Amino acid sequence: MNYELLFDNIKRHGVFLNNEEVELVTSKLHYRKIKRKQLICSAGEVCQFYGFVLSGCLRSYSIDEYGAEHITYFAMEDWWISDIASFISQTPSHLNIETIEETELIYFTKESREQVLEEAPKLEKYFRILFEKSLVANHQRLLTTLSLPAAEKYLEFIKKYKKLSERIPQTHIASFLGISPEHLSKIRSELVRRRD
Amino acid sequence: MNYELLFDNIKRHGVFLNNEEVELVTSKLHYRKIKRKQLICSAGEVCQFYGFVLSGCLRSYSIDEYGAEHITYFAMEDWWISDIASFISQTPSHLNIETIEETELIYFTKESREQVLEEAPKLEKYFRILFEKSLVANHQRLLTTLSLPAAEKYLEFIKKYKKLSERIPQTHIASFLGISPEHLSKIRSELVRRRD
DNA sequence: CGCGGGTTTGATGATGCTCAAGCCCGGTGG
DNA sequence: CCACCGGGCTTGAGCATCATCAAACCCGCG
Numbered sequence: 001m002n003y004e005l006l007f008d009n010i011k012r013h014g015v016f017l018n019n020e021e022v023e024l025v026t027s028k029l030h031y032r033k034i035k036r037k038q039l040i041c042s043a044g045e046v047c048q049f050y051g052f053v054l055s056g057c058l059r060s061y062s063i064d065e066y067g068a069e070h071i072t073y074f075a076m077e078d079w080w081i082s083d084i085a086s087f088i089s090q091t092p093s094h095l096n097i098e099t100i101e102e103t104e105l106i107y108f109t110k111e112s113r114e115q116v117l118e119e120a121p122k123l124e125k126y127f128r129i130l131f132e133k134s135l136v137a138n139h140q141r142l143l144t145t146l147s148l149p150a151a152e153k154y155l156e157f158i159k160k161y162k163k164l165s166e167r168i169p170q171t172h173i174a175s176f177l178g179i180s181p182e183h184l185s186k187i188r189s190e191l192v193r194r195r196d
Numbered sequence: 197m198n199y200e201l202l203f204d205n206i207k208r209h210g211v212f213l214n215n216e217e218v219e220l221v222t223s224k225l226h227y228r229k230i231k232r233k234q235l236i237c238s239a240g241e242v243c244q245f246y247g248f249v250l251s252g253c254l255r256s257y258s259i260d261e262y263g264a265e266h267i268t269y270f271a272m273e274d275w276w277i278s279d280i281a282s283f284i285s286q287t288p289s290h291l292n293i294e295t296i297e298e299t300e301l302i303y304f305t306k307e308s309r310e311q312v313l314e315e316a317p318k319l320e321k322y323f324r325i326l327f328e329k330s331l332v333a334n335h336q337r338l339l340t341t342l343s344l345p346a347a348e349k350y351l352e353f354i355k356k357y358k359k360l361s362e363r364i365p366q367t368h369i370a371s372f373l374g375i376s377p378e379h380l381s382k383i384r385s386e387l388v389r390r391r392d
Numbered sequence: 393c394g395c396g397g398g399t400t401t402g403a404t405g406a407t408g409c410t411c412a413a414g415c416c417c418g419g420t421g422g
Numbered sequence: 423c424c425a426c427c428g429g430g431c432t433t434g435a436g437c438a439t440c441a442t443c444a445a446a447c448c449c450g451c452g
Contacts, residue, residue, distance in 0.1 A: 064343040072335060085332040117321075124320035125313075131327030136281040138334040139268060145341055146374040147260040150408070169430065178342040183408055185432050346440070365398060376441055381400055 003029065003106060005078055006052050015126040024120055028112040034103045041097040046090050047083035049107035056103025057167055060095045061175065071175040074100075074164055080130065082107075100168055150179045151187045199225065199302060201274055202248050211322040220316055224308040230299045237293040242286050243279035245303035252299025253363055256291045257371065267371040270296075270360055276326065278303075296364055346375045347383045 003026060010017060017025070030049075034040060034056075041047045043063065053075050060083065061071040072095065075081035086093035090110060108116065117123050144156055157177060158165040165173060174184040199222060206213060213221070226245075230236060230252075237243045239259065249271050256279065257267040268291065271277035282289035286306060304312065313319055340352055353369060354361040361369060370380040 062339060062343075064339075066343075068343065070339060070342050072339065084328060085335065088328055088332075121317060121320070124317070124324050128320050128324040128327060131324060131331055132280060132284055135327055135331050135334065136284075138331065138338065139281065142334065142338055142341065143258060143260075143266060143268060145338065146266050147258075147262075147264065171430070180409055181431075182410080182433085186408090189432075367398070377399075378401085378442080379440055382440090385400075 003054075005054055006106065009052075009078055010123075010126055013126055013129050015122050015129075017120070017122065021120045021122065025116055025123075028108060028116045029106045030109070030112075032105050032107065034099050034105060036099050036102050038099045039096055040099065040105075041083055041086075041093055041095065043094050043096055044092050047086040047093045047095070047097070048109055049105070050080070050082040050084075050087055050109075050113050051105045051107035052080050053077050054104040054106060056105075057100045057164070058097060058103055059100055059168075059172060060097045062095050069175055070178065071172055074161070074168070074172075074176065076164060076167075081105075100172070145178060150177065150183060151191070153177045153179070154184060154187055155191075199250075201250055202302065205248075205274055206319075206322055209322055209325050211318050211325075213316070213318065217316045217318065221312055221319075224304060224312045225302045226305070226308075228301050228303065230295050230301060232295050232298050234295045235292055236295065236301075237279055237282075237289055237291065239290050239292055240288050243282035243289045243291070243293070244305055245301070246276070246278040246280075246283050246305075246309050247301045247303035248276050249273050250300040250302060252301075253296045253360070254293060254299055255296055255364075255368060256293045258291050265371055266374065267368055270357070270364070270368075270372065272360060272363075277301075296368070341374060346373065346379060347387070349373045349375070350380060350383055351387075 006025075006029075007017070007022060040058075041049070041060075055077055058075045058081055059071050060073045060075075060081065061069050063069055073081065081097065083093045083095040083097065085091070086095070087110060117127070144153055148156065154173070154177060157173060170184055170188075171181040174181040177184070179187075202221075202225075203213070203218060232252075236254075237245070237256075251273055254271045254277055255267050256269045256271075256277065257265050259265055269277065277293065279289045279291040279293065281287070282291070283306060313323070340349055344352065350369070350373060353373060366380055366384075367377040370377040373380070375383075
């Protein structure tokens with residue numbers, strides 16, 4: 001298996017592993033190829049993986065008390081994905097994680113991640129930095145969610161995640177942005193009309 | 197100075213420092229007492245501290261392109277506060293951080309935090325865990341922001357942050373929840389009416 | 393006593409939702 | 423090769439939620 005994508009990612013975050021550490025990490029990772037539209041974590045179960053996407057695309061979403069779906073997160077190649085809350089505390093998940101396309105995933109289990117952190121403490125730094133960055137991104141997302149009208153949220157989204165926005169159905173984008181698919185459709189047609 | 201509140205916090209997160217490490221951390225921390233309604237970080241400047249609240253209460257907020265304020269975060273005793281995005285990358289902040297009450301803050305600078313992480317790598321774990329938890333909390337917040345109507349958001353807020361909600365003006369809560377103060381007022385009076 | 397910040401109340405209007413219908417298009421089976 | 427099906431997208435009407443603006447109120451404080 002070629003995990004270079006991951007090791008590149010680690011390097012890019014300023015963490016430099018020696019050969020032994022690379023070996024260690026490789027030995028602790030599991031590999032899985034998943035067909036499209038497969039649920040790999042469902043609400044109520046404990047999320048058993050902390051995964052890194054080698055290829056493909058996934059979404060995580062929760063279903064609220066009114067039965068409405070809310071996409072919380074997308075992941076593509078070179079992104080991590082898990083229900084951290086569930087994974088870390090080994091409690092039942094509130095999220096569903098589903099492949100959008102056929103996906104190749106490598107992942108830690110709770111134990112293997114802890115072992116790896118124990119034996120290669122450099123990775124503490126790597127994960128600390130990852131979480132810092134996620135936190136910043138989440139912050140930013142919250143801010144645009146609170147402050148921008150729907151049309152601008154959409155424009156920000158396609159600007160920021162251009163590739164992604166061309167790979168996934170509009171309803172997913174709408175759900176991610178917290179607006180109805182119908183409304184997104186109207187926004188888009190309005191944008192086209194403006195463009196003339 | 198008595199930094200026990202911080203060291204307790206570190207212990208509660210499963211990180212156990214020896215005396216030397218406690219010494220080290222203490223030596224790297226700065227202390228500051230701040231009067232109420234003081235801006236200690238403003239948009240455009242680099243946020244120079246990564247702070248832990250010993251007493252008092254603060255808020256961080258951003259001002260959007262329409263001039264509207266959005267509170268992104270509150271901090272009280274035993275909470276950390278900073279503009280992480282700015283602090284970490286040493287780039288200009290988009291947030292303002294202001295004391296709501298008179299506040300005692302201990303804080304790292306960028307350098308002192310890096311030194312401390314270098315010399316006491318156990319703290320990598322502590323911060324990694326903190327960020328994990330923040331991320332989970334942020335996730336949760338995003339979800340309630342997207343899925344709940346205003347009245348429920350308010351009820352969740354006062355349930356979750358009971359103490360805080362009794363210490364701060366309603367307008368702050370409204371701003372945090374992303375609704376107008378007038379609307380919050382109406383929600384409250386509606387709730388009272390229902391209660392009979 | 394008057395000032396001012398925070399809160400309340402009401403009228404009006406915008407934003408975005410729901411529901412329902414129709415359309416477009418790729419996939420499947422006859 | 424065509425007919426049909428179904429999922430995703432579009433469009434429109436009517437409605438709920440929430441914002442804005444303006445005025446009044448309450449109360450602690452100088």
